[in-house]
Amino acid sequence: MIDKMFLLLLIVLSFDGSGIGKTVANWGSGSTSGGGGGGGGGGIRGPLHSKHKGSSFTAIFNVKSFGAQANGHMDDTRGYLKATTHLSRYGSSAGWVEFGWVEGLTLTGGGIFDGQGATAWPYNKCTTNSSCNLLPTNAKNFKGSGINIFAPANSPNTDGIHIERSSSVYFSRSLIGTGDDCISIGQGNSQVTVTSISCGPGHGISVGSLGRYPNEGDVRGLVVRDCNMTGTTNGIRIKTWPNSPGQSAATNMTFENIVMNNVTNPIIIDQAYCPFASCTSLAPSRVKLSDINFKNIRGTSSSAVAVTLECSKGIPCQNIYLEDVHLDLMLSGNKQATSSCRNVRVKYIGTQIPPPCVFN
Known part of the structure; x- marks a missing residue:
C-alpha cells in the first residue's frame, strides 16, 4: 500500500473582482492504511486566518508538522489542532480560527479543535x-x-x-x-x-x-x-x-x-x-x-x-x-x-x- 500524506487543514482561496472568495477546507480527510492510534498533536503557533478581500491566498498545513506519521501503519484521519496559550499572540482583535469574506466553504471529516479555554477564563469579565x-x-x-x-x-x-x-x-x-x-x-x-x-x-x-x-x-x-x-x-x-x-x-x-x-x-x-x-x-x-x-x-x-x-x-x-x-x-x-x-x-x-x- 502506498503511504499517503494528508493535510490537517487545507485552505484554498481564489478571489474574483467582487472580493468574494471560494474556499475549500479539508479537516483530516483521508487516512493511511492500517488502524490504531495516531493523529496530529501540538498546535499552530498563532491564529489561523482566512480574511482577505480582493486578493489570492493559499495556506497549507502539513499534518507531519503536528505528529502524523504517514507510514502505512498509523491512522492519521483525525487531526488535532490546539490553540496557543500565549494570549498576546492573538493581537487586539484576532480570533484563533477565523474565516471572513469567503463563499462556498466546506469543512469535512473528523478532528479536534482544542481551544484550551481554561487559560483565558480568568480574563472573562x-x-x-x-x-x-x-x-x-x-x-x-x-x-x-x-x-x-x-x-x-x-x-x-x-x-x-x-x-x-x-x-x-x-x-x-x-x-x-x-x-x-x-x-x-x-x-x-x-x-x-x-x-x-x-x-x-x-x-x-x-x-x-x-x-x-x-x-x-x-x-x-x-x-x-x-x-x-x-x-x-x-x-x-x-x-x-x-x-x-x-x-x-x-x-x-x-x-x-x-x-x-x-x-x-x-x-x-x-x-x-x-x-x-x-x-x-x-x-x-x-x-x-x-x-x-x-x-x-x-x-x-x-x-x-x-x-x-x-x-x-x-x-x-x-x-x-x-x-x-x-x-x-x-x-x-x-x-x-x-x-x-x-x-x-x-x-x-x-x-x-x-x-x-x-x-x-
Whole structure:
C-alpha cells in the first residue's frame, strides 16, 4: 500500500473582482492504511486566518508538522489542532480560527479543535462587566452537523454555538456540553433551524439575550426540534433585557419535540433578564414577543415552577401556544409542578402538566 500524506487543514482561496472568495477546507480527510492510534498533536503557533478581500491566498498545513506519521501503519484521519496559550499572540482583535469574506466553504471529516479555554477564563469579565466586547458573528446559508462541543459546567460565558445577524442557518446532530447556553440565538436572525441537539451540562437553548443594545435586528423564523436537555439550568429559554434602548421583535418561533431530563426551568420566558448582581432599572423590555409555539415538550423538572412566562408589562406577549406539555416534578412525591405567568395570554392545546396558569 502506498503511504499517503494528508493535510490537517487545507485552505484554498481564489478571489474574483467582487472580493468574494471560494474556499475549500479539508479537516483530516483521508487516512493511511492500517488502524490504531495516531493523529496530529501540538498546535499552530498563532491564529489561523482566512480574511482577505480582493486578493489570492493559499495556506497549507502539513499534518507531519503536528505528529502524523504517514507510514502505512498509523491512522492519521483525525487531526488535532490546539490553540496557543500565549494570549498576546492573538493581537487586539484576532480570533484563533477565523474565516471572513469567503463563499462556498466546506469543512469535512473528523478532528479536534482544542481551544484550551481554561487559560483565558480568568480574563472573562462578561458576567460582571456590562460593556464587555461583542464577538463578530454573522453568516448566510450555513449548515453544520456532527459537531461535538465540550467545556466544563463551571466555565464562564462559554456558549457552545452563538448565532447572530445570520440567515438560513441549519445545525443538526450535535452534542454540546458547556458552562453557558448550548446554543444561543442572538439578535438579527432569520430562518434558523436547530434539530437533534443533545445539550448538557449548560444553560439550555436560548433566544437572546435581546434588547440590550441600540438598533438590534428582529428574530424571525426559528425552529428548534427533536432535542434533548439533560441536567441543564434552563431548557428552552427566551430572555430579553428591561429598559431596552430600542424596540425590536422576536416572532414566528417553534420549539417542538423537546425532552427535558431533570432540567431547571424547562420552559421559560424572562423579559426582565439581568445576570448582574444589581439591576436597578424598572423600565419594561421593549422587545415584542409573539407567535411562539411550544409543542410536545416532555420530561422532568428539577424546579417547582416548570413553566415560567414572565413577559413585558410594556409590550405583553401575544399568541403564545402550549400544546401537549408534560413536565413532571423530579423527586416530587405526590407534588405536581406549577406554572407562572405575567403579562401574557396563553392558548393551551392538549395535555397540560403542569396545569395552565389561572388568570384573574
